[in-house]
Amino acid sequence: MSDLESFRAETAAWLEANCPPEMRRPVVDESDICWGGKNPTFKPGQKEWMDKMAAKGWTVPDWPKEYGGGGLSRAETKILLQEMGRLKIRSPLSSFGIWMLGPALLHFGTEEQKLHFLPPIARGEVRWCQGYSEPGSGSDLASLQTSAEDKGDHYLINGQKIWTSYADKADWIFCLTRTDKSTKHKGISFMLFDMTNQGVETKPIVLISGQSAFCETFFTDVEVPKTYGDDVSSVVGEVNRGWDVAKYLLGHERSMISGDGSSGATSLGSKFADQYGRDEMGRLDDPMLRAQMAEMDIDVLAFRAMAERFGDTFKANLCHPAQPNMMKYAGTEINKRRHELIMSAGGSEVLEWESDASNGGLTARGWLRTKANSIEGGTSEVMLNVVSKQILQLPNA
Amino acid sequence: MPLYLNDDQKMLQDSAADFMKGEGNVAHFREFRDKNCKDGFSHALWKQFAEMGFTGILVSEDEGGLGLGHTEAGVVLEEIGRNLTPSPFLTTAVAGVEALNAGGKALRDKYFPGILSGDSVLALAIDEGPKHRPDQITMAATREGNGFKLDGKKQFVVQGGSADTLVVAARTSGSAGEDKGLTLFAVDTSASGLSRDSVRLVDSAMAAHVEFDGVVVDADAVIGEVDEGSALLQRMLNAGRAGSAAETLGVGAGAMDITVEYIKGRKQFDTIIGTFQALQHRAAHLYSEMEIARATVLKAQQMLDEGSSKAEMMVSVAKAKASKATSLSVKEGVQMHGGVGMTDEYDIGLYMKRDRALSEFMGDANYHTNLVAEMHGY
Numbered sequence: 001m002s003d004l005e006s007f008r009a010e011t012a013a014w015l016e017a018n019c020p021p022e023m024r025r026p027v028v029d030e031s032d033i034c035w036g037g038k039n040p041t042f043k044p045g046q047k048e049w050m051d052k053m054a055a056k057g058w059t060v061p062d063w064p065k066e067y068g069g070g071g072l073s074r075a076e077t078k079i080l081l082q083e084m085g086r087l088k089i090r091s092p093l094s095s096f097g098i099w100m101l102g103p104a105l106l107h108f109g110t111e112e113q114k115l116h117f118l119p120p121i122a123r124g125e126v127r128w129c130q131g132y133s134e135p136g137s138g139s140d141l142a143s144l145q146t147s148a149e150d151k152g153d154h155y156l157i158n159g160q161k162i163w164t165s166y167a168d169k170a171d172w173i174f175c176l177t178r179t180d181k182s183t184k185h186k187g188i189s190f191m192l193f194d195m196t197n198q199g200v201e202t203k204p205i206v207l208i209s210g211q212s213a214f215c216e217t218f219f220t221d222v223e224v225p226k227t228y229g230d231d232v233s234s235v236v237g238e239v240n241r242g243w244d245v246a247k248y249l250l251g252h253e254r255s256m257i258s259g260d261g262s263s264g265a266t267s268l269g270s271k272f273a274d275q276y277g278r279d280e281m282g283r284l285d286d287p288m289l290r291a292q293m294a295e296m297d298i299d300v301l302a303f304r305a306m307a308e309r310f311g312d313t314f315k316a317n318l319c320h321p322a323q324p325n326m327m328k329y330a331g332t333e334i335n336k337r338r339h340e341l342i343m344s345a346g347g348s349e350v351l352e353w354e355s356d357a358s359n360g361g362l363t364a365r366g367w368l369r370t371k372a373n374s375i376e377g378g379t380s381e382v383m384l385n386v387v388s389k390q391i392l393q394l395p396n397a
Numbered sequence: 398m399p400l401y402l403n404d405d406q407k408m409l410q411d412s413a414a415d416f417m418k419g420e421g422n423v424a425h426f427r428e429f430r431d432k433n434c435k436d437g438f439s440h441a442l443w444k445q446f447a448e449m450g451f452t453g454i455l456v457s458e459d460e461g462g463l464g465l466g467h468t469e470a471g472v473v474l475e476e477i478g479r480n481l482t483p484s485p486f487l488t489t490a491v492a493g494v495e496a497l498n499a500g501g502k503a504l505r506d507k508y509f510p511g512i513l514s515g516d517s518v519l520a521l522a523i524d525e526g527p528k529h530r531p532d533q534i535t536m537a538a539t540r541e542g543n544g545f546k547l548d549g550k551k552q553f554v555v556q557g558g559s560a561d562t563l564v565v566a567a568r569t570s571g572s573a574g575e576d577k578g579l580t581l582f583a584v585d586t587s588a589s590g591l592s593r594d595s596v597r598l599v600d601s602a603m604a605a606h607v608e609f610d611g612v613v614v615d616a617d618a619v620i621g622e623v624d625e626g627s628a629l630l631q632r633m634l635n636a637g638r639a640g641s642a643a644e645t646l647g648v649g650a651g652a653m654d655i656t657v658e659y660i661k662g663r664k665q666f667d668t669i670i671g672t673f674q675a676l677q678h679r680a681a682h683l684y685s686e687m688e689i690a691r692a693t694v695l696k697a698q699q700m701l702d703e704g705s706s707k708a709e710m711m712v713s714v715a716k717a718k719a720s721k722a723t724s725l726s727v728k729e730g731v732q733m734h735g736g737v738g739m740t741d742e743y744d745i746g747l748y749m750k751r752d753r754a755l756s757e758f759m760g761d762a763n764y765h766t767n768l769v770a771e772m773h774g775y
Contacts, residue, residue: 267773267775269770269773269775270773270774270775272775273774273775278775282774282775283770283775284770284775290770290775291766291767291770293770293775294766294767294769294770294773295766297769297770297773298713298714298717298718298765298766298769299718301693301710301711301714301769302689302690302692302693302714302715302718303689305400305689305692305693305695305696305711305714306688306689306692306693308400308692308696309400309401309691309692309695309696310692312399312400312401313399313400313401316399316401318401323688326681326684326685326688329681329682329685330685330688330689381678383681384677384678384681384682385674385677385678385681387681387684387685388677388678388680388681388684389677391681391684392657392677392680392681392684393661394657394660394661394671394672394676394677394680395661395669395671395672396672397668397672397673397674
């Protein structure tokens with residue numbers, strides 16, 4: 001047996017032996033996702049599973065061991081994820097620390113910052129949120145105004161962020177602030193600070209889905225020390241060069257959001273044919289819906305091939321640096337169409353907003369949630385601008 | 398296997414691109430169209446295809462070919478599409494060879510030398526109506542003496558007028574819609590009772606209506622087994638469809654490139670029209686669709702080469718997706734060119750016509766969308 005084959009066998013055996021049964025059921029709603037943090041709400045099995053995986057470094061399998069990771073190679077990480085998928089095992093820990101801040105620190109952070117911030121992320125001890133957008137700075141993010149005034153040993157933060165995901169539940173924030181008002185892109189810094197600081201307020205925003213995952217976040221004379229302890233800077237990368245970090249992370253975020261939302265799901269048409277009824281030929285008993293479902297199946301399978309190719313070319317350094325923008329555009333647009341179709345197939349039953357039968361309006365709320373996909377992390381229109389200028393090299397007006 | 402071309406495949410792509418751009422370019426296409434060539438392609442160019450080794454891509458090394466796969470055939474086809482190169486490559490060296498690969502050694506020994514030397518042309522006699530419906534084939538092959546007698550009509554037999562051999566799908570038993578009872582034959586076009594009416598298509602390619610009036614063939618004309626041709630036909634269709642998707646992709650990519658170049662140069666209102674967001678967003682959307690189609694086509698080719706049991710599904714996905722993306726590309730192309738897009742002088746219209754013909758070849762996007770639903774069990 002090759003090393004990778006024995007790694008696969010050992011991994012599968014360990015997962016089977018250690019994963020609590022509750023963590024092997026499909027994720028139904030938000031409460032089934034484990035976010036960790038200082039004030040966590042755990043459902044049965046979640047904490048046990050998070051701690052067991054964290055002890056092996058497998059909450060962040062491809063991070064180096066010294067920062068709390070598993071130190072796995074790319075191939076081993078892929079095997080771990082494959083085996084978790086095969087055994088229908090849930091992710092032990094979800095967090096913006098893992099998805100966003102971690103990659104930023106691994107790329108731009110000092111050794112002291114990595115050692116200080118990464119292990120608590122890996123163990124699920126600190127929950128992070130992302131402070132990017134502002135009321136007046138959406139698509140034009142670099143116009144952000146939240147100011148960080150240099151006060152010698154600390155920065156004084158004043159301003160407002162919006163669309164801060166789970167700011168009300170987060171312990172710390174990675175935040176873009178303006179440290180130089182005389183210039184646009186080169187006057188932004190990437191700062192890390194505690195949400196329990198005096199002067200930080202959060203207010204959840206009620207969305208059309210009835211949910212409120214996003215917040216408005218207000219900063220009034222918040223004092224952020226320049227260093228934590230002796231040598232851990234509160235700024236990632238250089239002061240005034242935070243846009244470099246943000247751009248790097250937006251690439252990450254765009255590839256992350258770009259999933260078509262259908263991972264592992266079987267074809268929409270086969271799922272709904274059972275529910276909807278079939279004609280004597282065994283076909284979904286609504287020719288127009290059947291045709292739309294089949295077109296969606298094709299687009300989902302085609303986009304999966306695209307995602308595979310994007311991943312392969314990205315790793316081999318063969319893809320255009322602006323390609324994540326195209327992926328984000330295409331994936332989110334497909335996901336929105338997919339949910340339109342799910343609503344159409346469900347008819348009046350999925351209109352129910354609170355009933356037990358509708359699982360509290362799960363389908364409808366999910367449909368409404370997808371409308372944000374093509375807005376958050378850069379709108380579809382901004383993605384198309386980037387593709388047309390950077391990839392197709394179309395000229396500026 | 399990563400979903401991009403490996404170094405050998407990239408070398409093949411470079412040489413195919415140079416060859417088509419040099420020898421089989423749009424000027425060459427126009428030359429053969431304008432002299433109203435009855436075959437619609439240059440036999441000298443076909444000989445050059447053979448010298449390059451292209452005609453032997455799917456032929457095993459033991460039998461004098463390159464022993465490569467559908468991915469490599471697709472690499473050549475994409476360049477054919479991009480340059481609108483007229484050739485019988487898809488019917489002869491891809492679908493035709495794939496059928497013969499599934500047949501006996503005697504047939505391969507008979508036909509491969511001519512294909513490898515660029516002397517032979519194969520065409521496929523499958524369709525019997527205006528739309529591709531291979532499961533509804535009714536043409537009859539009845540036993541007669543040592544062989545069979547063929548009676549019926551076929552249409553949209555691309556390159557049928559210049560072909561020396563036809564791969565013919567006919568019923569030896571059963572009725573339309575049944576799996577069992579189909580048989581494939583290799584039939585010489587000089588056979589008595591076989592008549593061909595070769596017609597020019599919208600894209601200037603030549604296709605024939607073929608009538609079989611008591612055409613007698615020997616038993617050794619049977620490719621594979623009598624009554625068991627259904628799986629073999631499927632194998633040939635998979636190769637032809639993946640190949641046609643690759644050629645379509647080349648047509649779409651070529652059309653997109655010339656359109657993007659055009660809007661970078663054309664000025665109206667004292668402004669380069671490529672600076673207008675109305676055009677930029679549509680061009681970027683088109684790029685996205687073409688990229689997805691490219692990934693899908695390559696995935697289908699790789700799955701065919703690996704012998705995956707799910708290849709057939711992906712081939713249909715690829716044929717449908719490539720067709721839709723390319724159709725968007727050529728239509729946006731003509732529109733973005735404006736008035737000159739309607740002229741014969743500009744190439745963009747030629748791409749539109751080529752896409753229209755290719756989309757019908759071995760099933761259009763609707764046909765394959767329906768197949769995907771059926772394969773998913775709804």
